[in-house]
Amino acid sequence: MAEVISVSALNQYVKTLLDANDLLFDLALRGEIANFVQNARSGHCYFSLRDETSSVKAVMFRSDARRLGFRPEEGMKVIVRCRATLYERDGAFQVYVNDMFPDGIGSAQLAFEQLKAKLDREGLFAAERKKPLPRFPKCIGLVTSKTGAALQDIRNVIGRRWPAVRLLLCPVSVQGFEAADEIAAAIDRLDKSGQVDEIIVARGGGSREDLWVFNAERIARAASRCKTPLISAIGHEIDFTILDFVADQRAPTPSAAAELAVPDRAEFSRKLCNLEENIHISIQNRLSLCYNRLDETVQPLSRQNMQAQLAGRQQQLEAVSGQLQTAAQKKQQDAGLRLRHAAALAATLNPYGVLARGYALVQDEKGRICAPDALREGQKMTLCGAVNRIHCTVDAVEGPNESTQEL
Secondary structure, three states, X not given: OOOOOOHHHHHHHHHHHHHOOHHHHOEEXXXXXXXXXXXXXXXXXXXXXXXXXXXXEEEEOHHHHOOOOOOOOOOOEEEEEEEEEEEOOOOEEEEEEEEEEEOOHHHHHHHHHHHHHHHHHOOOOOHXXXXXXXXXXXXXXXXXXXXXXXXXXXXXXXXXHOOOOEEEEEEOOOXXXXXXXXXXXXXXXXXXXXXXXXXXXXXXXXXXXXXXXXXXXXXXXXXXXXXXXXXXXXXXXXXXXXXXHHOOEEOOOHHHHHHHHOOOHHHHHHHHHHHHHHHHHHXXXXXXXXXXXXXXXXXXXXXXXXXXXXXHHHHHHHHHHHHHHHHHHHHHHHHHHHHHHHHHHHHHOOHHHHHHOOOOEEEEOOOOEOOHHHOOOOOEEEEEOOOOEEEEEOOOOOOOOOXXXXX
């Protein structure tokens, strides 16, 4: 008889068997979503994956669900990355989903439009967020496969156009489940390194499914927070991904991205040649102008012209010199006449001239000039003539009536 065990022991044993199977630990499962429910409080998603004949329960926890680039809907065909195990409490076989991708053109297009509208509302596509590309980059970061044709195309174009630039490759997978995380991490790593002036995220052509990884929201977020100018070069000209809308510049091909990233040395060489030619022409024109002006200046400075000009100026100088001499003589004569008039006037006011005519000055004993009316009898006085001084004593002072006699 078989050993009796509990239900818990059975469920635990089956769960252990399932968890020990490496094949079940990392599955890529294709199916159609049914009975999708997202818990409003926890954020966990509960649904079933089904095909034509079977279904399996699935759980996607909030930490994984919030990274989805689209909104799962009933009946949508998807591919999930998951692990299969047993939920012990209910004995339910189910899968735990880590990541989810739309499967098929209809589902993929719906997811694409949903994510595009979401990021557009957040402003990730706004023109004012676009950073200009550097004109002369010194180092360019490349996010692409190290074995793909895109890397070789970029190397060839940059080597031809601007070989002085340095390329820093951050190799990644460009398709598959791991690719989105690798690409987002590579963008962050190059941006934070501070070594690159711009970044090119590139992948060669492929099917819509091959390019779908570049529609991942995590890549769009990494490109949005990147402070280094970023060029998206995914697929061919007709291919568009979410990264193209977020990037600072979209290139239709990896080769076109290389052309956008660096200047063309041949074009700059032509510009320099044209500039050099224009400089030579400008110099020749200036020299011709200077020669013409020199000729115009030399002619008036010829010996004959200079002698004629000097003779004319000499005549002017002699005329002016004669005028100055005449004016100086006249001023001298006028000044002498004024001086003689002043001397004559001063002579009439000279008191010694009066004394020379026989008059005398009367001074008291203190030497002060006084009028005769001021003298008193017995007072000493001095009479000053033109030559001599006479000391006298006043014997008497007579008034005008006393000296007058009547007939």
